Amino acid sequence: MSEILPPQDDASEREARFLAEAERDLPRNYMALLPHGMLGQTGFRLIQVPTFIPVYVELISGSPIAVGAARAFQSFGMLLSPILGATIIEHRRRVLPMGFWIGGSMRLQVLGLAMAGFFLSGLPELVAVFGFLALFGFFMGMQGVIFSTLASKVIPVARRGRLIGLRNALAGITAAAVGGLGGRLVETNAMGNGYAATFLLAFVMTALGLSMLAFIREPESPSVRAASGVRSRLSELPALLRSDPAFTRYFLARALATMGRMSVPFYVLYADPGPALLGPLTVAFILAWSMGNLAWGEIADRIGFRAVFVASLLLWVVAALALMSSADEPMVLVSIMVGLGAGFGGFQMSSQNLVLEFGSRENLPMRIAVANSASELVGVIGPLTGGVLAATVSYEAVFWTGIAFQLAAVVWVLRAVPEPRRRD
DSSP, X not given: OOEEOOOHHHHHHHHHHHHHHHHHTHHHHHHHHHHHXXXXXXXXXXXXXXXXXXXXXXXXXXXXXXHHHHHHHHHHHHHHSHHHHHHHXXXXXXXHHHHHHHHHHHHHHHHHHXXXXXXXXXXXXXXXXXXHHHHHHHHHHHHHHHHHHHHHHHSOHHHHHHHHHHHHHHHHXXXXXXXXXXXXXXXXXXXXXXXXXXXXXXXXXXXXXXXXXXXXXXXXXXXXXXXXXXXXXXHTHHHHHHHOHHHHHHHHHHHHHHXXXXXXXXXXXXXXXXXXXXXXXXXXXXXXXXXXXXXXXXXXXXXXXXXXXXXXXXXHHHHHHHHHHSOSSHHHHHHHHHHHHHHHHHHHHHHHHHGGGSSOSTTHHHHHHHHHHHHHHHHXXXXXXXXXXXXXXXXXXXXXXXXXXXXXXXXXXXXXXXXXXGOO
């Protein structure tokens, strides 16, 4: 379905008004997004870091295949929902109201994880964890499209890297402290289930973060698409991909790199650090993920997110190689987790923001959705493959396979994906 365009003599006027409103409200929006990121990401990182969930799932299942399946369920949810999220918002001149609804639904799944730990055990607990992770991924997939679209409207591209780096760094400071507390909760089996207590803490932090969006002033989009269903938009995807070959090559590279993410749930299982070291490893990973974003954000604003994409993947590969050769010493393991966290964080930042720099504003929600869905398709396959490899071959086989995909993504980006800021 074709996009809705304002009258030609009014289009430039609408665009000018949009830019003027975004610039006028930039300080307010900047300050609202900082605590939103600090509080929200503090909670979500307790779910996303490769420590609590993998160890928790192995504890209640006794199987590395179940660990891979848990992340695959989350990715399966994220595979289904980005395109739905795009169709929900791409005809709306303001997307923030949907951000509250979807963000709230996403946070309720974190509360569900906590309740499952407190009130269930054995197979019902494992099934509930899989279900809540799948729903968490489902709403996370939609929220990713909505929030990326919102960020593209309220923060100019040349200032986006520093904002993301700063909000991630602030989140890292609080998340490191909370991650250390989570390790203590697990070690002391707080409230009868230390993992459930950690997830409850994550829910409280993310709920507080969501409330910060109430202070955002979002300008109306100068042009939007007509409302259409998922089936209609899917039929238009081939034309969308043909219209911007550079974007198409980018999302293929992102899918390759995401396949390398199969290793993430198994890092801590391979190291086998014990409960006492779980907190310090979480702190190291989160701090590096977050504080590293300050450097990645500076590089992104100066050079572009493409450079961050390549450099972060290379750092991630080096850290994974170090893990396989030096996982016995606790302090060395903490240092390796710093490298893994910084590489993972840089990849997350660059992959989510590079997509914003291709194509037209009207098709931005769908471009985000396509890139996210492609990534999560392999995000389903990757952890399941990793779990089978870990159970039948070795953890090293998982890591080498992930490294191969990551290096393939680096080569593809360097050869086939131009820096979008330098395109004519």
